[in-house]
Amino acid sequence: MTEKDTRRSFLAKSLTIGSGLAVASMGRSYLSAAPQEAASKRIKVGVITHEGGAHVESYLTGLAECVEAGPVVLADSSGKYEDAARKTLGDKLVKTYSDYAEMLRAEKPIMVLISMEAALAPPVIDAALEANCHVLAEKPACVRIKDFEALAEKANRKNLHIMLAMANRRNPVVCEARRLIQAGTIGEIYSLEMHYIADQTRLKSPSYHTQWYAQKARGGGGHLTWLGIHWLDTAMFVTGSRIREVSGFVGNIGGQPMDVEDSAVMAMRFDNGTFGTLNAGYYLDRNKQISLKVWGSQGWLQLEPLNEIPLTWYSTKDAKEPKIEQYQGTKEPSGYTSYVIAAVRACAGPEEPPMTTDESLHVLETIFTFYQSAETGEAMEVK
Numbered sequence: 001m002t003e004k005d006t007r008r009s010f011l012a013k014s015l016t017i018g019s020g021l022a023v024a025s026m027g028r029s030y031l032s033a034a035p036q037e038a039a040s041k042r043i044k045v046g047v048i049t050h051e052g053g054a055h056v057e058s059y060l061t062g063l064a065e066c067v068e069a070g071p072v073v074l075a076d077s078s079g080k081y082e083d084a085a086r087k088t089l090g091d092k093l094v095k096t097y098s099d100y101a102e103m104l105r106a107e108k109p110i111m112v113l114i115s116m117e118a119a120l121a122p123p124v125i126d127a128a129l130e131a132n133c134h135v136l137a138e139k140p141a142c143v144r145i146k147d148f149e150a151l152a153e154k155a156n157r158k159n160l161h162i163m164l165a166m167a168n169r170r171n172p173v174v175c176e177a178r179r180l181i182q183a184g185t186i187g188e189i190y191s192l193e194m195h196y197i198a199d200q201t202r203l204k205s206p207s208y209h210t211q212w213y214a215q216k217a218r219g220g221g222g223h224l225t226w227l228g229i230h231w232l233d234t235a236m237f238v239t240g241s242r243i244r245e246v247s248g249f250v251g252n253i254g255g256q257p258m259d260v261e262d263s264a265v266m267a268m269r270f271d272n273g274t275f276g277t278l279n280a281g282y283y284l285d286r287n288k289q290i291s292l293k294v295w296g297s298q299g300w301l302q303l304e305p306l307n308e309i310p311l312t313w314y315s316t317k318d319a320k321e322p323k324i325e326q327y328q329g330t331k332e333p334s335g336y337t338s339y340v341i342a343a344v345r346a347c348a349g350p351e352e353p354p355m356t357t358d359e360s361l362h363v364l365e366t367i368f369t370f371y372q373s374a375e376t377g378e379a380m381e382v383k
Contacts, residue, residue, distance in 0.1 A: 043111060046072070046113070047075070047085070048103070048112055048115075051078035051080045053076075053138070057088065060085055061336075062337040063088075063089060063340060063344070064090070066345075072089050072093050073094060074095075077099070082096055110134065111347040112131075112135055113136045114136070114141075115137075118142055119143045119212070122142050129162075134163075135161065139225065139364075141164065152358065152360070164233075164363070166339070167339040169342075170338040170342055172333075173305055173327060173334075174237070177311055181294065184298075185301070185315045185317060186296030187298030187316075191275050191295050193293045194231050194276065194278040195289060196280045198223070199282060203254060203282050214260060215259065215260065223282060224250070224261065224280060229363060232278065234292060235276065236359075238303070241274060242271045242362055242382075243268045243271075244269055244381060246366060246369055247373050248267050250265075250374040253281065264278070264281065265280075268366075287306075299315035312324055312325065365383050
């Protein structure tokens with residue numbers, strides 16, 4: 001099956017929005033954990049983390065609400081999350097370990113959720129794959145792309161999933177934007193523009209400078225590997241097209257004592273010929289400004305997930321009097337809960353994963369290729 005055919009098959013199974021409510025075309029919604037919508041079996045899930053783990057409590061909530069997540073075992077070398085796991089999971093949590101290798105040997109989970117410092121993640125993911133476990137991993141899960149390439153190759157060879165935690169893929173507003181674009185509502189895509197702007201206040205805290213995602217050797221990068229990655233993946237998800245060439249600039253504009261970027265401007269070319277830009281950085285005193293605008297041959301679409309009206313679009317297709325339309329559907333669930341549920345269901349049954357191994361690899365290849373491009377000053381092809 002070609003990449004185009006694979007994408008067409010995946011799109012045919014994508015979420016659709018009907019009557020303002022998110023529903024799934026595969027007979028069950030990834031946005032619900034209702035018992036009557038359970039997959040064919042419940043599976044044992046492992047959680048591997050440590051003191052530097054990110055979003056762990058959100059992941060635990062997802063496992064608690066997921067019917068297909070059966071017994072859960074935790075490996076936390078720091079012990080930081082044991083109490084939270086017991087409180088959130090209750091009787092689902094059957095055992096805790098301090099050594100992840102011991103947990104993998106003794107428990108043999110079907111899926112492992114790994115939230116670790118990026119520099120520490122690759123050997124843990126490798127061990128999980130060796131134990132024949134599917135993997136849901138906190139991004140970026142590596143500090144060198146060659147490490148993740150090796151993991152992806154192993155996962156594909158063993159018919160296992162590596163799914164980066166890209167929660168936008170189960171956000172109902174994002175899914176509606178994807179549906180509209182894939183339905184041809186705005187015609188052939190011409191160009192897109194993205195902004196992912198966060199606060200600079202966090203960068204001024206000495207405690208922030210000690211975190212792994214503020215140090216290149218431990219986190220692989222700065223804003224792009226921590227926040228911008230979500231919007232790059234969202235752009236590819238809603239358009240159904242991959243980024244194939246990148247160029248631009250990256251740097252520490254604010255001058256805080258960090259060796260990772262607080263600012264990046266990326267130009268990109270997609271495999272359907274579309275051009276796009278991303279302005280990503282820490283510029284505000286508080287909150288975030290996030291937007292994705294897509295222009296097409298028959299209109300435009302704007303996604304602003306933090307706004308009261310998170311999605312607007314304009315289409316001249318089949319319209320005698322075109323007008324700006326506004327999304328009136330649900331905004332929930334957002335965050336990681338529904339994504340974790342979708343990941344577990346994919347590992348428990350025949351459903352498609354919320355993000356494939358190849359998609360996980362490609363968004364990381366895009367970012368690391370861009371870092372190299374910015375350093376050399378030359379546009380570079382993404383694998």
